[in-house]
């Protein structure tokens with residue numbers, strides 16, 4: 001029997017129309033290269049989105065075309081997200097931190113027709129434009145007054161381009177399965193791989209990620225996404241916040257600037273924010289030095305990499321902010337799990353509570369997750385059985401752009417992460433499949449050892465890698481960047497591990513370095529660090 005229900009297509013256009021109609025006066029505040037504080041409303045934003053759509057047509061862009069953006073989190077980038085996708089084109093967000101060859105590769109691979117560029121990236125793109133022969137033109141995201149001198153070919157100024165266009169646009173009736181956006185993973189090996197999101201996957205991810213045990217967005221929230229919009233659609237917040245009618249604050253190029261972030265929090269009464277651990281370190285450092293407070297802030301989401309305990313603790317104990325751990329990846333739109341603590345959890349003995357706090361959390365609705373052993377057998381959720389994490393769901397990719405074959409044997413996507421699930425369905429990531437250390441036939445979690453080292457007050461950053469060992473196959477080597485002026489010794493840090501992990505987990509030796517290697521997205525580049533020590537000789 002068929003249902004009697006209507007079946008409107010789940011499209012980003014519907015999110016735009018909803019926010020425009022129901023929350024026209026809700027504000028969007030942005031920091032941009034040309035304005036320290038731009039302020040307008042959803043109504044203004046979506047009127048300009050109409051102008052942009054007309055401008056795209058006039059430029060010659062057609063439905064199905066891929067349009068590139070290289071921009072920070074601000075209102076013009078938001079307009080591009082909606083203007084491009086709702087016109088039936090594909091919004092390809094490019095990470096400016098990728099290496100030049102990777103940027104050239106993805107612009108060509110994606111077949112970008114036009115590239116919208118923040119003024120701060122104009123010089124970078126000028127140097128690369130000859131390697132992007134298929135890009136028909138470049139649009140600088142600024143006004144005529146602030147337009148930089150540039151050698152970019154067929155260049156336009158964004159504000160001039162849209163100024164005389166009508167804000168009325170007949171939005172096409174899109175299929176919900178149509179491609180809406182494209183994002184490449186940085187990939188520590190090989191070329192970056194493209195994930196193509198659909199209107200439907202985006203809407204479903206926005207619903208699922210807004211639920212109370214995840215972002216929990218409400219119209220009373222003032223949300224500041226610090227996670228860049230060129231990284232997995234800024235975790236989808238530019239869609240889910242308008243869906244909830246929340247006020248948006250976008251920090252533009254100032255995402256690592258503790259002072260600007262603090263001012264925005266206090267001035268705009270931000271209640272919720274989201275970012276990677278490094279951003280929070282910058283903010284907490286600034287607060288410590290300045291003695292300022294962040295009273296309006298209630299919760300922050302931290303994800304993208306394992307978050308060290310001191311970040312959770314400082315946020316809660318000093319500022320009353322709940323820092324909530326989340327896990328996901330480009331291939332998952334990105335949210336997979338979210339860790340909400342309850343008031344009962346807070347009554348647990350501290351050690352037990354801390355363990356739970358560090359977990360990556362429970363799967364959100366829409367993500368079917370399992371842990372499997374080397375034979376592909378599903379493992380119980382018992383708090384100890386650790387294995388490879390596989391997922392499937394309506395916002396998990398079924399392939400990479402232009403290379404779909406044999407991607408998900410059995411219908412499951414291999415995340416490349418290793419984890420266990422506890423009895424409360426909370427996931428604990430213990431490693432990346434490639435980073436796990438195998439000592440005497442047993443697994444050692446490099447992430448857990450790194451987290452512990454990072455919780456030592458004299459450690460600025462730490463990495464743990466497996467190095468070949470005659471007797472044990474591999475043993476963990478701890479590579480540490482000390483805090484300035486610290487006299488930390490190998491003995492000190494090794495002693496610090498005692499009683500916190502099994503003795504055979506304790507790193508065999510310690511190497512001190514001035515700096516560790518990072519990927520273009522700022523994560524530890526373990527591949528490079530392993531190469532540094534490939535000929536390492538153990539002392540005994």
Ligand code: ADP
Pocket residue numbers: 184185186187232302303304305306307325326327328329330331334360415416417429432519521523
């Ligand atoms: P990229 O692959 O481009 O670096 P992604 O955001 O797609 O960027 O990276 C996803 C990976 O990041 C995950 O598979 C996982 O290894 C790691 N990750 C994300 N969030 C967490 C977290 N909270 N704890 C530990 N690892 C995480």
